[in-house]
C-alpha cells in the first residue's frame with residue numbers, strides 16, 4: 001500500500017533513499033479499560049511496538065531511510081552510538097544484519113536496568129562488534145579508529161548518529177505524522193488530539209511535529225524528555241524540525257516551508273526523575289497499569305515516563321476535552337530463542353557488569 005507521505009510527495013519519495021523494513025501503518029487502537037481507569041472517554045495507543053520484524057519500536061521508521069542511504073552509498077558496515085542498553089543500537093544491528101550489513105556499536109555507561117543484559121546478549125547473538133567507551137570524546141575517538149581500520153576503507157562505514165536522529169532519519173517520523181493524521185481523520189476523532197511521546201535524541205518528536213504540520217493536522221505533540229535539559233530542549237527540537245524540512249526541500253522544492261512549529265509541541269520536563277534510565281514511581285505505576293489494563297509492555301527508561309505524563313494530565317483534568325494518544329515506541333516483538341545460552345565471554349570486559 002502506498003504510504004500517505006509518499007502519496008502526497010511522490011517526487012520526493014522517489015528521491016529519498018529508503019529500504020522497506022517496517023510493517024506500516026502501525027495500528028492506532030483504543031485502550032478502553034485504561035481510559036476508564038483514568039476517567040477518560042477515550043485513549044488511543046499508536047502501536048509502534050509492532051512496527052517491524054523481528055524487532056519493532058520507533059527506530060525502525062528512521063532506519064528505513066538511514067540503512068537505505070547506507071546501501072545507496074555502497075557501504076558494507078554501519079557504525080552507531082548509544083548507551084549500553086540502547087534500543088537504537090540494537091534495532092540498528094538487527095535491521096542492518098537483515099540487509100547484509102555489518103554493525104559496530106559504541107556504547108557508553110548507563111544506570112543498570114532489567115533490560116540491559118538481554119540487549120547485550122542479543123548483540124552477541126547477532127555478532128555486533130561492541131566497543132565500550134566512557135564518554136563522548138572517547139566514543140568519537142573509537143568511531144574514528146574503527147573507520148580508519150576498516151578493511152574496505154573508511155568510506156564503506158556508514159555512521160548513524162545517536163538515536164538515528166539526523167535530518168534524514170527524522171524523515172521517518174515525518175512520514176509517521178502523515179500516517180497518524182490519516183488514521184485520526186479516518187476514525188473521525190472529534191476535536192483536539194494530544195500525542196504523548198518519550199523524547200531522547202528528539203528525532204521522533206521533531207519528525208512527528210513536522211509531519212503533522214505538513215499533513216495539515218492540528219494534533220499537538222507532548223514530548224516527555226528522558227534526558228536532562230542540556231540534552232533535550234524546545235530550541236533543539238525546533239532546529240531538528242528545520243533541518244529535516246531543509247532535507248526535504250533540497251530534494252523537492254514543492255515541499256512547503258515550515259513556520260511556527262514551536263507552538264505545535266510542548267516539552268514536559270517533570271517526568272525525568274533522577275536522570276536517564278532512572279525509574280520513577282509514577283512511571284512504574286503507569287507501566288503496571290498499562291500492562292494490566294491494555295496489555296502493553298513498557299519499560300521504565302522511556303515509555304513509562306511518557307505514559308506517566310499522560311496519566312498526570314488526565315488526573316489533573318488538563319486534557320480539557322482533548323483525546324490523548326500514547327505513542328508506544330518500545331519494541332514488543334519477543335526476544336529470539338537461545339539468548340540465555342549465548343557465550344558471554346565474548347563480551348568486552350567493560351560491559352560485563354551489566355550481565
Ligand SMILES: Cc1ncc(COP(=O)(O)O)c(C=O)c1O
Nearest residue numbers: 087163200201202203204302329
Ligand atoms: C523505546 C524508546 N522510546 C523513545 C525513544 C526516543 O526517541 P528519540 O531518540 O527519537 O527521541 C527511544 C530512543 O532511544 C526509545 O528507545
